[in-house]
Amino acid sequence: MSESVYHQIGGREAVEAVVNDFYDRVLSDDRLEVYFEGMDMQELRAHQVQFISAVAGGPVDYSGANMREAHDHLGVTEEHFAVVADYLERALRENGVGDDNVDAIMSEVAALKDPIIGA
Template structure:
């Protein structure tokens, strides 16, 4: 059995560290913070940990809402989606995730762009 990205990067603790760093970055970004007003951040963080763990091959299946439905009310712009992606990529890299693993995780995120932006 091949080693998963999830195991290679350090499992749940590493994913939680990345997600916390990611949300710190997003919430400090004045372009993005408005999307999170009134949101239950602990719940969002938990869903993001679950999502990243899942796409990294961890022993977790993402059980959150359908991506299109979960984001439809936010009217997210493409520029803001891309800015969130930059924050996630930086959080991954700055917390020790290797280039190939960052690329694999970001490929999964980019695959969700159209549904999140309501295009499909």
């Protein structure tokens, strides 16, 4: 049995480090601040940890709203989706996640583009 991406990257502790780095980047970007006004960031970070853990094959099932429902009211643009995806990829790489695992996680994220932007 092969080890999951989740375990290869260091499990929950590693995912939490990536998520914290990711949100530090996102929340520092003036172009994205409108999407996070009034949001419970502690809850959002917890959902993101759960989401990344799930797509990386961790012992977690993502229980948040489906992506279309969760983002429909935000009017996320294709440009802003790309910026956020880039921040996630950078956070993964800069927290020591290897290329193959970054590619695996980012392919899961890419599959969510249409539901998130409402296409």
